[in-house]
Amino acid sequence: MRAAVWAIVAAFGCDRGHSREKPAAPVPTAVPDRATSTAPASSTPGAAGCTLAPILARHPAPKRLVAIGDVHGDLAATRSALRAAGAIDAQxxxxxxxxxVVQVGDVLDRGDDEQAILDLLFRLEDEAKAAGGALIMLLGNHELMNAAGDFRYVTPGAMTDFDEVAKDRLAALGPGGVYAKKLAAHNVVAIVGDTVFSHAGVLGDWATQIEAVNGSSRCWLDGQSGGPQ
Structure with missing residues (x-):
């Protein structure tokens, strides 16, 4: 029997409900345009020479499955969504x-609580696993944008959010940075039962290349390759 999927929308989308003003010119980024790129997908998981071991991308169908969307630096909304799902208590x-629980990425940008949310989700991953459940956190485009130094959507308050662990934001989130390495322990695409999860969908050409897509982004964040597919 197919597991019931509950979706909790913490944000309506990357660019809805926000100012329509044109953002500042982007910082040059190593992230390719996935909608138009014609580069062939790698036939092997990750990048050549990458030493990261693959992590599980396919999970059995659970009795109860909840999806949570973009939380974009809003710790109160993150807690509210997790409590509504029955995942966490008042503490x-x-x-x-x-x-x-599948959180489909875009923790970063638009809010001031990014590091606190990441730390909460990383801890809950361990607690959920110990209890026989799972919190599956995926990478969204805003995680990869920040790793590439594209800070257009960072709030003034969040710009110094990671200063206690690195000399600046890019040192924390750029490839090989302390938080980039933590993010490198997460996939772009996950399959739970017969449901495919990713931040903004999976292109048809990627359907048989999920391991390579996941691996290339993870190896890049870990500082071991030139860029994700």
Whole structure:
């Protein structure tokens, strides 16, 4: 029997509900245009010479599955979504048991609480696993944009959010940075039961290249390759 999927929308989309003013010119980025790129996908997971071990991208169908969308630096909204899902208690501890939660990326940008949200989700991953459940956090385009030094959507308050762990934001989130390496432990695409999860969909050409797509982004964030597919 197919698991029921509950979707909790923490934000309506990357660019809805925000100012329509044209953003500042982007910082040059190493992230390719995925909609138009004609470069062939790698036939092997990740980049050549990358030493990262693959991480699980395919998960069995759980009894209960919840998807949470963009939280964009809003810790209160993140907690609210997790509590509505029955995943955490008032002390932010995992109480979901065997519940599986998929957070589909875009933790970064537009809000001031990015580091606190990442730390919360990283901790809950361990607590959920210990309880027989799972919190599956995916990489969104804003995680990759920040790794590439594209800070157009960073709030003034968040610009110094990672200063306690690195000399500046890019040192924390750029390839090989302390938080980039933490993000490198996460995929772009996950399959739970017969449901495919990613931040903005999966191109048809990628359907048989999920491991390579995941691996290339992870190896880049870890500082071991030139850029994700």
């Amino acid at each position: 932010d501890r995992w109480i979901g048991g065997e519940l599986v």
